[in-house]
Each structure stands twice: as C-alpha cells, then as structure tokens.
Amino acid sequence: MNCRSFRKMHVTYVDGLMDERQSALMHAHLDECERCARWNTAIRRGLLMARNLPAIQPSPDFMARLEMRLASAETRPGIPTRIEAGDRKRVVRAAIAVAIAVSAVVMIRANRTPSVPLTVPAPVAVAQSQTTTGRHNGPALSEPELARMLATVVPVWIPAEPSSGDPTVQLVNAGLQAPSLSP
C-alpha cells in the first residue's frame, strides 16, 4: 500500500468501517510510514476535538417566538398562502397539465364522443419507519480528559452494533484501542 491509497481510504478506516484485511494493510502502512502516521494522528485528534465541541443552546424565548409565528395565518398546515421558490415550477407544471386536460375534455365533447372519466391516483401506502439516529453515544468528554487524550493518545472510534432494523452506524466517542497506533 502506498501513501496515496492510504489517504484515499482513510475516511472509512478512521470510522472503523473497513474489513479486517483492509484494516491490517492500513495498520501496516502506518507502521512503515512516519509521515502518514503523523497525518493520521493529526486527523484523529482534530476529530476528537470537533466531536466534543459543546452544543450551543437556543435562546430562552425561542419557543415563544416560534409559537407566535406559527399562530399567524400564513403558517396553517396544509394551507400555504405563499408559494415558495421550489414549488413554483411544480405549480406551473400542474397548471399546464390541468389546461391540457380541460382542452382535451372540451374537444372530446365537441366531437360528441362519450366522455372519458378522470381517474385519481390512489394515495401512497404508508410503511413502517426506521428509528432515528442521533449524535454520538455517551456524554462529551470533560476538558481535562480531552486535554489528556490530545496530548497522549491517537483516538480510535468503534462503530456500535446497529440496533435491530436500523442499518445505520452510530459513532461512539473515542476508545483507547489499538496500542500499535499510538505514536
């Protein structure tokens, strides 16, 4: 494995999503290449910090302001009074389709042929949904813990076993695994 291949596959490697054979190749390259080892450490420590950024909270009056806006006439569900930009094309297409349909009906009646009944498509059937995934499992690391890790270890993330029926992978906060990876 060369440095280029290593860096190309690094995303799935650091997320713990590689099979054993590929991981072994990546580990082996780290043992041989000091430059990639330093780069790997920098990324992992950087991600450790990013994943432990404190969450900002909404303002105390956020809900009150939202309720006021929702209570206004323009936000009743199912009754949009403003057409948002993304809907304009759909509205125009629908209008054209209606105009064509009406023209067709008028022409058919003018030719005194039996009228064709309009059909309405059946509503889409609703299936069972999946559960949502959230942020990383576990509480954020404390500042002393984070500082210690940044100074001493190379973080490794272990994907949690997906819960039944949920195919997505959840990130788990840093575990101090794979001693061969430490600088």
Added chain:
Amino acid sequence: MPELALKQQVLRKPSSREALQGADDTAVVRAFLAGEERAFQELVERYQTRLLNFIYRTIGDRERAEDLVQEVFIRVYRHIHRFDTSKKFSTWIYTIASNLAKNELRNRSRNPLILFQTITSNREDGERPLQFEDYTSRPDDLYEKRHLRRLVEETVDQLPEHHRQVFVLREIEGKSYEEIAEITDCNLGTVKSRLNRARNAFAAIIEPMVG
C-alpha cells in the same frame, strides 16, 4: 388503528407528554397529523438544539442560525401533511435545514457587506485574530485557556462550504454516510470524497497545534 390509539393515549393528560417523549419521530408526526398539537412541540424540542448547532456550524452566525431554525420548523409545520411517514423524519428535517443554510451562504456570497457585518459582529471586543495566538504552548495549556475550542470552531468555519456541511453532518451531528448523501443530494462517493478533503483541510490547520 394505531394512530387513534396513540391519540387516545396522548389525550390522557398526565401521561400524554410521556407518551410523546417515548414515541419515535414517526409516531409523533402521526399524532400531530391526527390532531395532537403538543406533538409538534415535541418535535421542536427534539430537534431545535441539533438543528441550531448544524446550521450555526455551517453558516457561522448564531443569531441568523436561530432565525433559520425557526424557518425550518415553520416549513415543517406547513408541509408536514405531505411528509411520507415511511421515510425518516430526521432526514427530511435536516434536508430542509441544509437547503436553508446553503441558500444563506449563497445569498451572502452575493452581498459581501452582509458577510463583513457577520464576521465583525461575531468577534468579541478586543479579540485578536487566531493566527496571532501562541502556538508553542502544550495542548492541555491551550485548552485550559479555551483557545483550543475556538481554534476548532474557526477551523471548521474555514472549510469550503461543501466540505464544511458534510464535515458538520458527520463529525458533529453523527449522521451516517447514507443519510448525508440524502440530505445533501449527493451520491455516497461524493460524500466520502468531500469528507476526506474536509478532514485533510481540518488536519492541515490543526496539526501544528496537536501533532
């Protein structure tokens, strides 16, 4: 009918709030569509902080991020009757948020004055630009001075827009590659490629401080 049973359950006031809190997103959406107004409040409480952090980390302006989060919920309220409950609600609401954040950044790039005002209003009085900070301290010293957190935030802010959004969705919001692909309307290969570049760019800036 499960919707009726849930509606009956949530209307029994002492436990209705608990019923909503214990239900998954789809059940809460269905309760709202069945007429339970408190169900929408539950959705707001579940997602307001997450969306605020996602949009804030993407656009870099806290006050504007809160406005956009409100806009997300207004759009959800207005269009929830069209939401396909066989799909993930989380993906749907994040897609709305992602599009609003992208529009905000696009609008800013057309108006440099707004961008300048945002940068200056977000900077605290007397704060020096990050490049003049002391890089020779050990990581734990830097962190104790709170500089490291600011460094990370500023580094994320410096990432190119496409890379930043993928980076925030993955590293801060914990979304899977598949969800990110759906939210950003890209294929999986593009998501991984942007994430790789985002991490490279991030590491290049961070490395002198933590390598």
